[in-house]
Amino acid sequence: MAGKSIIDKIWDLHTLYVKEDGETLLYIDRHLTHEVTSPMAFEGLREKNRRVRRPDLTFAVMDHNVPTSDRLKPIQDEMSAKQIEALERNAKEFGLTLFDLYSPFQGIVHVIGPELGLTIPGITLVCGDSHTSTHGALGALAFGIGTSEGEHVFATQTLWLKKPKKMLISLEGALSNNITAKDVVLWIIRNIGTGGGIGYIVEYEGPVVREMNVEERMTLCNMMIEGGARTAIISPDDKVFNYVKGRPYAPSGDEWDQALEYWKTIVSDPDAEYHKTIRFSVDKLEPQVTWGTNPAMTVGVTEEVPDPRDFDDAKEKQAVERALNYMGLQPGTKITDISVDVVFIGSCTNGRLTDLIDAARVVVGKKVAHNVRALIVPGSQLVKRNAERLGLHRIFIDAGFEWRNPGCSMCIAMNEDRLRPGERCASTSNRNFENRQGPGGRTHLVSPIMAAAAAVYGKFIDIRMLDLPSRSEVLEYARTYKGY
Amino acid sequence: MLEPIKVIEGKAAPLRLENVDTDQIIPAEFLKILGKKGLGRYCFYRWRYNEDGSLREDFILNNPKYRDASILIAGKNFGIGSSRENAVWALQDLGIKCVIAPSFGDIFYVNSLKNMLLCIKLSEEQVKMLQELAERENLILRIDLEKNIIEYRGGVISFDLDRVVKERFLQGLDEIQLTLKHIEKIKKYEEGMPSFLLPKARRFIHD
Numbered sequence: 001m002a003g004k005s006i007i008d009k010i011w012d013l014h015t016l017y018v019k020e021d022g023e024t025l026l027y028i029d030r031h032l033t034h035e036v037t038s039p040m041a042f043e044g045l046r047e048k049n050r051r052v053r054r055p056d057l058t059f060a061v062m063d064h065n066v067p068t069s070d071r072l073k074p075i076q077d078e079m080s081a082k083q084i085e086a087l088e089r090n091a092k093e094f095g096l097t098l099f100d101l102y103s104p105f106q107g108i109v110h111v112i113g114p115e116l117g118l119t120i121p122g123i124t125l126v127c128g129d130s131h132t133s134t135h136g137a138l139g140a141l142a143f144g145i146g147t148s149e150g151e152h153v154f155a156t157q158t159l160w161l162k163k164p165k166k167m168l169i170s171l172e173g174a175l176s177n178n179i180t181a182k183d184v185v186l187w188i189i190r191n192i193g194t195g196g197g198i199g200y201i202v203e204y205e206g207p208v209v210r211e212m213n214v215e216e217r218m219t220l221c222n223m224m225i226e227g228g229a230r231t232a233i234i235s236p237d238d239k240v241f242n243y244v245k246g247r248p249y250a251p252s253g254d255e256w257d258q259a260l261e262y263w264k265t266i267v268s269d270p271d272a273e274y275h276k277t278i279r280f281s282v283d284k285l286e287p288q289v290t291w292g293t294n295p296a297m298t299v300g301v302t303e304e305v306p307d308p309r310d311f312d313d314a315k316e317k318q319a320v321e322r323a324l325n326y327m328g329l330q331p332g333t334k335i336t337d338i339s340v341d342v343v344f345i346g347s348c349t350n351g352r353l354t355d356l357i358d359a360a361r362v363v364v365g366k367k368v369a370h371n372v373r374a375l376i377v378p379g380s381q382l383v384k385r386n387a388e389r390l391g392l393h394r395i396f397i398d399a400g401f402e403w404r405n406p407g408c409s410m411c412i413a414m415n416e417d418r419l420r421p422g423e424r425c426a427s428t429s430n431r432n433f434e435n436r437q438g439p440g441g442r443t444h445l446v447s448p449i450m451a452a453a454a455a456v457y458g459k460f461i462d463i464r465m466l467d468l469p470s471r472s473e474v475l476e477y478a479r480t481y482k483g484y
Numbered sequence: 485m486l487e488p489i490k491v492i493e494g495k496a497a498p499l500r501l502e503n504v505d506t507d508q509i510i511p512a513e514f515l516k517i518l519g520k521k522g523l524g525r526y527c528f529y530r531w532r533y534n535e536d537g538s539l540r541e542d543f544i545l546n547n548p549k550y551r552d553a554s555i556l557i558a559g560k561n562f563g564i565g566s567s568r569e570n571a572v573w574a575l576q577d578l579g580i581k582c583v584i585a586p587s588f589g590d591i592f593y594v595n596s597l598k599n600m601l602l603c604i605k606l607s608e609e610q611v612k613m614l615q616e617l618a619e620r621e622n623l624i625l626r627i628d629l630e631k632n633i634i635e636y637r638g639g640v641i642s643f644d645l646d647r648v649v650k651e652r653f654l655q656g657l658d659e660i661q662l663t664l665k666h667i668e669k670i671k672k673y674e675e676g677m678p679s680f681l682l683p684k685a686r687r688f689i690h691d
């Protein structure tokens with residue numbers, strides 16, 4: 001008999017019931033929720049006089065709407081304020097732990113789950129947000145769900161799901177200097193397309209993944225959604241166990257030992273079977289930059305903006321034309337000739353400490369170009385505090401970056417952080433859809449290193465040409481840096 | 485509880501775009517509305533309106549011919565991107581009852597089902613054929629969910645429908661109530677759940 005993958009193992013352990021047609025009732029160990037997709041779910045509960053079945057497994061946070069400027073001022077946007085109040089009311093009424101605007105643990109839901117130890121290996125986790133796949137980096141089976149499903153999980157602590165197919169993506173070779181998880185995942189999406197993963201759960205494996213730290217793996221899993229996958233997951237290893245250990249909600253004492261024993265059993269067997277296996281070598285990978293209006297519209301930094309005439313398929317030709325028109329780009333433009341107005345470093349894709357350290361490697365000793373507005377929005381209060389403890393904020397602030405409070409911010413432009421029409425942004429977020437960062441805004445998705453370089457040089461550059469300090473060197477520098 | 489639906493009949497409009505993401509179906513700024521009703525006005529907002537609020541002539545659904553359409557025939561990967569269920573509510577509020585496409589974003593597909601917005605997958609050729617028909621003439625489709633067929637003047641197309649979807653539409657269910665029939669299984673799992681899997685704030689968490 002063939003072995004089982006981590007997907008099968010967690011799935012089976014959480015299966016309560018299977019219908020004839022394969023629909024499975026799964027128990028959900030963690031439910032994370034935020035102010036934007038939850039109000040109608042709570043409303044549904046109230047209408048039917050239902051309770052949240054397991055308030056102890058349900059956690060709420062404010063992230064999508066929240067201002068990233070001064071938290072002590074009232075929220076300007078009336079609608080945002082209403083959603084935030086609604087979450088406060090709902091959390092109270094249904095007895096949920098809430099990380100509100102003033103909580104020292106507030107942050108983007110996919111950043112705080114892992115860092116608080118709410119996300120641990122071997123569990124099922126859901127959240128009303130597509131990038132819930134992020135939590136797969138710790139070996140949790142994590143699904144983004146809609147509002148109706150959210151209501152169902154609130155009321156029953158279960159989810160009906162047909163088991164998706166399994167795709168194994170093996171990343172082989174070794175990354176060149178300064179090439180990051182973001183470049184890898186953009187490049188995968190470029191290869192498989194925005195629909196390439198539809199119907200699949202993606203499991204990553206291979207030496208490249210093992211080499212990455214847990215935060216980098218979160219970037220990989222986070223963005224797999226943009227390739228259409230239902231979610232992504234990685235078998236946990238010592239790096240994950242060390243990451244989880246000691247976190248506020250993580251198991252401790254005897255329970256830590258029991259947990260560890262269990263976690264070691266859920267990793268994929270070497271002879272596990274998949275519906276599809278793709279092997280990529282990352283040896284020659286260069287920094288990736290999106291040029292269009294979906295994340296598969298990506299090229300390497302040494303390449304050019306494509307020409308619609310080079311596409312045979314009529315629909316593709318049309319899509320490329322439309323995207324170039326929206327992006328205000330001419331076919332054949334070199335990526336390194338594109339200048340930017342705004343740089344956004346943040347989001348659940350790249351708003352963690354590793355990302356900020358990487359950005360600092362470029363910024364140290366330099367200034368933001370005079371015509372560029374550059375923002376850093378740490379993914380959570382903890383990320384922010386840790387960065388400040390390390391002294392990174394001084395490097396950014398002295399260079400001319402805005403150092404903001406945590407939230408989704410310019411990833412989704414639901415608060416006041418947004419692009420003006422026609423503005424061009426180098427962004428570490430995950431979606432370059434039309435109008436995503438503000439009406440008429442133009443988004444180029446890149447890694448934190450590429451974004452930081454765009455801030456300093458005012459345009460995209462091949463960061464492999466820069467002689468950057470290592471992560472530990474920059475931390476040492478920050479520790480002793482006293483500012484100007 | 486949603487009412488059962490056995491037949492959907494209405495005018496079809498072609499939306500010849502692929503990878504239509506839910507950010508386009510309903511932009512994020514309208515997610516702040518605390519309700520399901522009235523979202524139709526904002527559906528495809530940036531494609532439908534000019535900056536001054538007038539209708540954009542180049543957007544297909546603004547064509548008077550399609551104003552009363554209730555069936556959308558779209559390109560592949562319809563509804564990719566964000567999990568926002570508001571995309572479904574907005575389409576429904578606009579009067580759309582069914583979307584036909586070669587493929588759909590996974591979460592959008594499930595969200596649609598929960599709200600009984602029918603999503604039908606047809607082959608790329610069939611979709612193209614219907615789009616062309618809808619452009620040429622007044623295409624009225626009659627979708628029969630019991631027989632799994634789409635009827636129109638001059639033809640019949642049969643389609644596959646997941647049993648889950650079919651049951652849902654034909655019976656109209658309160659899913660939570662149905663799930664609670666399995667309450668014993670839920671309780672049993674909870675009793676057996678190892679304590680180490682439960683989140684406990686073991687450290688001083690509120691500074």
Ligand code: SF4
Pocket residue numbers: 064108109110129131347348349407408411412429430
């Ligand atoms: S940072 Fe962006 S992608 Fe992540 S949860 Fe927030 S809005 Fe969604």
